[in-house]
Amino acid sequence: MTSLADDTRWLDAVDQAALVAAGEVTPLELLEAAIERIERIDPVLNAVVIRWFDHARDTARSDLPNGPFRGVPFLIKDLFASYAGQRITNGNVALKNQNSVSPADTTLVSRFRDAGLVIAGRTNSPELGSVPTTEPLAWGATHNPWDTTRSPGGSSGGAAAAVASGMVPFAHASDGGGSIRIPASCCGLVGLKPSQGRISLGPIRDETALSVELCVSRTVRDTAALLDAVRGPAVGDTVIAPAPSRSYVEELDADPGRLRIGLLDHHPQGGAVAPECAAAARSVGTLLESFGHTVEFAWPPALEDGSLRLHFAALWSTNMGVGLKRFEEQIGRSLAADEFEPMNRVQADIAAHFTAVDYALAFSAATHFRRALQAWWADGWDLLLTPTVAELPIPLGTIANDPDNPLATVERAFQFIPFTPPFNMSGQPAINVPVEWTDAGLPVGVQLVAGYGREDVLLRVASQLEMGKPWAHRTPSVG
Template sequence: MTINGLAAETRWTDATDQAELVASGQVTAAELTQAAIERIEALNPALNAVVMEWFDQARETAASAEGLPAGPFRGVPFLLKDFMAACAGRPMSNGNHRLRDLAPVSPVDSTLVRRFREAGLVIVGRTNTPEFAAQPTTEPRAWGATRNPWHPGHSTGGSSGGAAAAVAAGMVPVAHASDGSGSIRIPAACCGVVGLKPSRGRISAGPLGDEAGPGVELCVSRTVRDTAAMLDAVHGPGVGDLVVAPAPRRPYTRELGADPAPLRIGLLDRTPAGDPVHPDCERAVREAAHLLEDLGHHVESAYPAALADAEAGDRIALAAAAPMAGSFRQLADALGRDLTEEDMEPVSWARYQKARRTSAVEYAQALAVCARFRRGVQQWWADGHDLLLTPTTALPAAPIGSFPDDLDTVDSLTAGYIAFTRPFNITGQPAISVPLSWNEDGLPIGVQLVAAHGREDVLISVAAQLERARPWAHRTVPLLEPSNVS
């Protein structure tokens, strides 16, 4: 189809403005969707961010007034991650080559995917993820590596690396993402986009998932206002949810324009274990601290002492890895037999063997340690701090190919990417990564803000304040500019 010039020029237009173009009649949903499809076709061969293309169905949905709800994002093109997002009648591979080839389809939408549809989003495909979403880089053997739009020789992070690359490259303005140990925030930091991990219980995991675990879902976006509007559109409990976050005091989008009262913010610029971080990451977090002080907040070197509980580390790692057991079970069920070494990548196989050696008693002990850790960390906020400021990662985006097939080496490398993110999956607190800095290599460097459980409103308010003070949406990738799209 022929699209009008305005739709073709929406590569760097955020989802809020794209929805307004449709609502005002300046473009149609079909034109907006076609423009995104053309960008994906032009950019994806170099980046490999999108691994499943559902273009024909997307065109039909966008062209049907009856099939497109009048939600806040009506007509905006959108991508689902290839993990944790059941979509009725569509396959999901979890980054695994067996599931890629079998292509089993889901009988239902997850609660979140249904809410995405109700918001008016047009789903155009799925984005790449590491196998079982288990590494901080997106290089699955099933689909190949996703490359960083800012520097194609480097990783996008993981596990929502395909989603972050697609948004950073301007394929779509916002994309689904999930986070079990940092998988929203790490790719957001590596790709220069916004990544909010909501509080545990804020987003329903129904009807197939478990919102009581460390994994949560939302999105990556180019602007704080898109993240706030998305949270408004999809938050809230579903039928049978065991964990429900406190209801927000008002819509999250109302936090965007109001400068918060001066806040007490702790600064942690070394890993909780006391190890130094990469100079680029340290520089970014210190610059963010100075900016927050300039905005009227009090920043001090302080953090929850419980974060440095070395004794809890191994037990927390065991509990955080537990959701992989569900992925292994799903694979075995799909294959209809016991798993073999040929069914997955070597690192996944090593994790599977390790999981099989873990007893129920060991797992129960790990959960008890996590409960103690959660209460110890959250006490710091209860004692009077409003936010914790950290680097999002201890290292910039790694070169493609840095993660080998050896589990011990992978775990050692992974520690540099999850040191600041995984603790808050265990505590269930909300945390956001914002792209305030870029290094000399042209790679984005994210900083993380963490709030008390249920206080996404504080994160959105401060993140929007930082965005006004040091805007980032005008920064666009200098590489891989397609000749046939704007």
């Protein structure tokens, strides 16, 4: 006889919400099922690093908002997303030891709660989300459910491991250089990076930043339904994406028509790409052709610009500098050498030597790149298809702090993720789709990129791929 924890483990959020709406289970019963799974599975994975189960139980017993996900258990990433009265560390040792709590919800967390989600804790993230793996000194490494010797990716690696292992149906994630798409690829999940300005970063963060937020999920419909629930601007937002013409859920059954799709199966600047990753992009291109789309080897020439990485690195190191300053303001003192990770410290130190003119020039270069990149879609292309990452999920420890050469860590990270950062700079929506797998059972994601504001096109095609080559039956054996 199976338990509710087993019966609901592989149900997506839409189905779990339907059980609550039909009165077949209560929100508390769904939550207890998720807690049972977390307590059983997480000792192997180390994905859920902060838990507020008693608070979540009180929430589940309360009069929950009648939103589309009423009663569905949920986890939020330990990075920037504030939940009033609950702990947050941003992956930092000093904040962890201080037991810091959030004074108020961020706008997105309030929208999660208004959607009826029951938030039960926080998932592991690297300090400041700075690298594409999840191995912070504060909390230790998160393991990939498909092969526990490998990384789940990052920075939303804890979220991806929790969802891929069936702890919760979907989880909050954010993406400043690929941090939704990378772990989605490594863990066999759907990972949509929305357009810049699609979802408010209020009340503190600025929508002109590289990062956006949404989730990782097992089904396209969960991602579409959550996007419907939380999209839209808030007071004072600096970037606002154009409103969709209809709900994103309605796009799942819509005919995308015959699309013109460019295929990039190699590193645009000459780096290495694993054969399995390149082959996955080509295989999905063939599948898309079978749906009636036109697929050609073509890509934006702007991606071949060798200065792109330098501009991204300048903006990224500034983020590390700002993060360090904010931590010190919060704690009320300077952080000791062992309280800020070496790979982030060296970037913050570099940023500290920038002048205002240096930063303005980097921002200007990024703006020129943004226009040059988006011009390819304006010239008549609908989608770009690429590998999501350049390697199979990397062994844990591959991207690790080296105090003697901390910049080597940054260089190694760029080798892993050449395909994702450009679209944080351009602000375009991009999605990882988990269509391909190796013979050994490792997921190999592919990335689709649309023009700015065109999440509708991405969701239509992702839904086509989900129906044409389903992945829901693939589940890891962990737990």
